[in-house]
Amino acid sequence: MTFDDPAWLEKERQWLGALARGDGTAFDQVFQAFAGPLYQRVLLPKLGDPAAAEDALAETFRRALERLPRFEDRGKGLWPYLATIATNLAHDVHRERARRGRALASFESLLAPLETPGPQPGDGPDRAKVRAAVSGVLSALNPRYRQAIELRFFAEHSREECARMLEVKVGTFDVLLLRALRSFRERWQDMVGAPPEAA
Amino acid sequence: MKDEEPTPEELREAEALARALDGAPSEAAPPPEALETAALLRHGGGELDPARAQALAAKLRAEVRPRPRRRWWPVLVPLALGVAVMVILPSALLLRSRQLPPSIVSSAGLPAPTAALLTAQAEAARGRERALGALDAQMRSYRRALFARLQERGR
Numbered sequence: 001m002t003f004d005d006p007a008w009l010e011k012e013r014q015w016l017g018a019l020a021r022g023d024g025t026a027f028d029q030v031f032q033a034f035a036g037p038l039y040q041r042v043l044l045p046k047l048g049d050p051a052a053a054e055d056a057l058a059e060t061f062r063r064a065l066e067r068l069p070r071f072e073d074r075g076k077g078l079w080p081y082l083a084t085i086a087t088n089l090a091h092d093v094h095r096e097r098a099r100r101g102r103a104l105a106s107f108e109s110l111l112a113p114l115e116t117p118g119p120q121p122g123d124g125p126d127r128a129k130v131r132a133a134v135s136g137v138l139s140a141l142n143p144r145y146r147q148a149i150e151l152r153f154f155a156e157h158s159r160e161e162c163a164r165m166l167e168v169k170v171g172t173f174d175v176l177l178l179r180a181l182r183s184f185r186e187r188w189q190d191m192v193g194a195p196p197e198a199a
Numbered sequence: 200m201k202d203e204e205p206t207p208e209e210l211r212e213a214e215a216l217a218r219a220l221d222g223a224p225s226e227a228a229p230p231p232e233a234l235e236t237a238a239l240l241r242h243g244g245g246e247l248d249p250a251r252a253q254a255l256a257a258k259l260r261a262e263v264r265p266r267p268r269r270r271w272w273p274v275l276v277p278l279a280l281g282v283a284v285m286v287i288l289p290s291a292l293l294l295r296s297r298q299l300p301p302s303i304v305s306s307a308g309l310p311a312p313t314a315a316l317l318t319a320q321a322e323a324a325r326g327r328e329r330a331l332g333a334l335d336a337q338m339r340s341y342r343r344a345l346f347a348r349l350q351e352r353g354r
């Protein structure tokens with residue numbers, strides 16, 4: 001069932017009615033249905049940072065609740081409404097972070113080729129797809145680049161530990177990781193698809 | 200595999216990237232495409248942690264409050280009563296004064312308020328600003344009549 005399914009939309013209408021009466025259970029149901037997809041499909045890819053995405057998720061629901069009395073259901077339900085609020089918030093966060101010299105890196109464009117139309121209630125199935133794509137690209141990389149990426153991002157070692165394990169200087173590891181990331185990106189674009197702006 | 204010697208530019212980028220990945224400020228901007236790729240590798244397909252989601256939901260749930268129903272009667276009823284009193288009382292007095300025989304009015308010794316004065320009072324009581332000027336004029340006129348009558352009685 002997708003968020004635009006008539007049966008789903010009817011369920012949403014009931015939740016909205018209950019929410020208007022201040023029913024906390026209805027809020028739980030809305031949160032349970034939309035928090036995962038908003039985080040996974042909108043906020044995390046746009047912000048590239050779990051903490052920032054969580055903050056934005058909380059703010060999305062807060063704003064949505066505040067504006068709920070003015071919400072007009074035009075037959076499309078809550079998903080476009082919530083996704084729009086989340087997207088606008090993500091833009092605000094980017095602007096604010098950039099102003100403070102702490103820019104965030106979005107990976108939304110890299111995920112775009114994997115995007116499936118019509119998100120679903122609960123967590124979407126994209127996680128497995130993303131992991132499979134990452135795994136496929138990694139296996140096509142030069143083994144040394146793959147090792148650098150795995151140590152730094154999956155085993156989450158510090159750069160000093162990674163350098164020691166690879167028996168290189170820290171500065172050399174930094175260059176190795178930069179090259180590994182560039183190589184990964186190229187392979188990703190070849191194997192998964194180019195980001196919209198690069199296509 | 201033998202690594203090629205990095206260029207000075209590449210060294211700068213690699214250092215800026217390393218600092219950015221550690222969340223440390225850097226003088227040089229890290230290469231954005233490498234940062235995006237790193238973010239994909241770190242968090243691509245990441246899900247909302249169930250424990251964090253639960254905590255977040257509990258916090259937000261506390262902010263869900265029933266919207267108070269708008270009850271108009273506590274405001275409207277006293278307002279309507281007030282308006283009714285302001286309108287009906289002067290009208291009743293006016294009617295009464297009209298119904299009284301002239302002899303009774305004159306026996307009181309004081310001039311009866313005119314219909315225009317009572318109307319001006321009613322209008323002013325309704326809160327109409329323009330009515331204040333009319334009321335003032337009517338009151339002056341009434342006071343003049345009152346003082347004249349008192350003077351007559353004093354002679």
